[in-house]
Amino acid sequence: AQSVTQLDSQVPVFEEAPVELRCNYSSSVSVYLFWYVQYPNQGLQLLLKYLSGSTLVKGINGFEAEFNKSQTSFHLRKPSVHISDTAEYFCAVSEGYGGATNKLIFGTGTLLAVQP
Amino acid sequence: NAGVMQNPRHLVRRRGQEARLRCSPMKGHSHVYWYRQLPEEGLKFMVYLQKENIIDESGMPKERFSAEFPKEGPSILRIQQVVRGDSAAYFCASSPTSGGGRTGELFFGEGSRLTVL
Numbered sequence: 001a002q003s004v005t006q007l008d009s010q011v012p013v014f015e016e017a018p019v020e021l022r023c024n025y026s027s028s029v030s031v032y033l034f035w036y037v038q039y040p041n042q043g044l045q046l047l048l049k050y051l052s053g054s055t056l057v058k059g060i061n062g063f064e065a066e067f068n069k070s071q072t073s074f075h076l077r078k079p080s081v082h083i084s085d086t087a088e089y090f091c092a093v094s095e096g097y098g099g100a101t102n103k104l105i106f107g108t109g110t111l112l113a114v115q116p
Numbered sequence: 117n118a119g120v121m122q123n124p125r126h127l128v129r130r131r132g133q134e135a136r137l138r139c140s141p142m143k144g145h146s147h148v149y150w151y152r153q154l155p156e157e158g159l160k161f162m163v164y165l166q167k168e169n170i171i172d173e174s175g176m177p178k179e180r181f182s183a184e185f186p187k188e189g190p191s192i193l194r195i196q197q198v199v200r201g202d203s204a205a206y207f208c209a210s211s212p213t214s215g216g217g218r219t220g221e222l223f224f225g226e227g228s229r230l231t232v233l
Contacts, residue, residue: 006158032220043120043207043226044159051220090158094220101164102211102220103149103172108158 002027002093006107014115021076021110023091030096033074038088086114120225122208128231135195137228141210148191153205198232205229
C-alpha cells in the first residue's frame with residue numbers, strides 16, 4: 001500500500017525568504033508524485049508532478065521539487081515566497097507507469113503561512 | 117473550456133436527512149474520483165467510477181454512502197441519514213484516461229461543503 005507523510009503541519013516564513021515543504025512516501029511499486037495547492041475555500045490546483053526522467057521538476061508560481069528515490073522524498077521548494085503563496089500544500093502519490101488508475105493518495109497537508 | 121463542476125457548493129442538512137452531491141467531469145473525461153476532506157485533515161479517497169461502473173470503492177463507508185456515474189448526466193455522491201460526522205468538504209476529480217499512457221493528473225472541482233446540523 002502507498003502512503004504519504006508530510007511531517008510539518010504548518011510552516012511560517014517571512015516574505016521573500018526561501019521555503020522547503022517536506023514530503024516522504026512509501027510504496028512497493030513505482031510511483032508518480034504530485035504537489036497540489038489549495039487556497040481557502042477552493043479546490044486543488046496542480047503545482048507540479050514527477051512521472052519520470054529528470055529528478056528536478058519545475059512547476060507553476062516559481063515552485064520546484066526534487067525526487068529522491070533513495071530517500072523516498074519529494075520535497076517542495078521556492079527560493080523566495082510571496083504573501084500570495086499562503087495556502088495549504090498537499091503532496092500526493094499514485095501508481096507509476098503501468099499502474100491501473102490515477103487514484104491519488106494524499107498527505108495531510110502543510111499550511112504555508114507567509115508573513116510580511 | 118469548463119473545468120470540473122460541482123454543485124451545490126454549500127449544503128446544509130439536518131441529522132437524518134439525505135445529501136446529494138453532483139459532479140460533472142471535464143469535457144472528454146470519463147473517469148471520476150470522489151474525495152472527502154474533514155476539517156484539519158487531508159483528502160481521503162472514497163470512490164473511483166467510470167461511466168456506469170464502480171471501479172474502486174475501497175474508501176467508501178460501508179453504510180449510508182453510495183455513488184453512481186450514469187451513462188448520461190453527472191456523477192452523484194449520495195449520503196443517506198446524515199450525521200454530524202459527515203460534515204466535510206467533498207471533492208470530485210476527473211481524468212481522461214487510466215492505465216497505460218496516462219499522465220496521472222487529476223483535475224479537481226471546487227468542492228461541495230456539507231454541514232450537518
